Amino acid sequence: xxxxxxxxxxxxxxxxxxxxxxxxxxxxxxxxxxxxxxxxxxxxxxxxxxxxxxxxxxxxxxxxxxxxxxxxxxxxxxxxxxxxxxxxxxxxxxxxxxxxxxxxxxxxxxxxxxxxxxxxxxxxxxxxxxxxxxxxxxxxx
Numbered sequence: 001x002x003x004x005x006x007x008x009x010x011x012x013x014x015x016x017x018x019x020x021x022x023x024x025x026x027x028x029x030x031x032x033x034x035x036x037x038x039x040x041x042x043x044x045x046x047x048x049x050x051x052x053x054x055x056x057x058x059x060x061x062x063x064x065x066x067x068x069x070x071x072x073x074x075x076x077x078x079x080x081x082x083x084x085x086x087x088x089x090x091x092x093x094x095x096x097x098x099x100x101x102x103x104x105x106x107x108x109x110x111x112x113x114x115x116x117x118x119x120x121x122x123x124x125x126x127x128x129x130x131x132x133x134x135x136x137x138x139x140x141x
Contacts, residue, residue, distance in 0.1 A: 008035065009068040014052075016062055021052035024065040031067055032075070040075050040134055043114050047132045050111045051079035054130070059083040066129070078131035090120050090130055 012027050014020035028048050032041050048065060055063035061082030068076040089108025097109075108130075112118050115132035122128050 007068070007070045009066065011067075012065045014063050014065065016056070016060070018056070020063075021049065021056055024052055025049055028065065028067060028077075035069065037069070037073070037075065040073075043134045044075055044077050047077045047111050047114055047134065048079070050108065051077065051130050051132070054087060054108060055079050055081040058087065059127075061127075066131075074133060074135040076131055076133045078129050080127060080129045082127040084122060084124055084127055086120050086122065086128055087130075090118070 010027075010031055012024055014024055025045055025048055028045060029041055032038060032044060044067075052063070052065060059081040063079060063081040066076075066078040066080065068078070070076070087108055089112065111130075111132050115134055118130075118132040120128055120130050
């Protein structure tokens with residue numbers, strides 16, 4: 001018998017702490033296992049890691065990981081932070097590629113490459129939400 005799984009959302013509010021991104025990735029793995037979506041774990045974890053690292057490195061306040069499944073086999077990974085500035089890797093104008101010897105600047109283009117869809121929601125006084133969606137046919141890393 002085929003059953004339809006209802007949509008679900010989890011939000012994990014994180015303090016400005018260097019351990020927070022790792023804790024969030026662990027929570028993501030547990031949530032996907034509980035919802036029987038292990039095939040999305042590698043891609044979702046990579047997307048979450050890059051978005052969380054971006055929030056931790058480039059903002060001064062707290063941030064949050066949000067996971068949402070609105071339809072079977074699809075996941076939206078989102079990270080909210082308090083900085084309203086949209087990074088060049090997520091703006092609609094493509095960012096120039098980083099120099100070959102750069103130590104930063106590849107994370108958000110990697111998110112865009114791994115996701116089926118991606119975007120940003122801006123909340124002027126309350127920061128922004130960067131999100132990426134992946135499904136059963138997404139690229140696994």
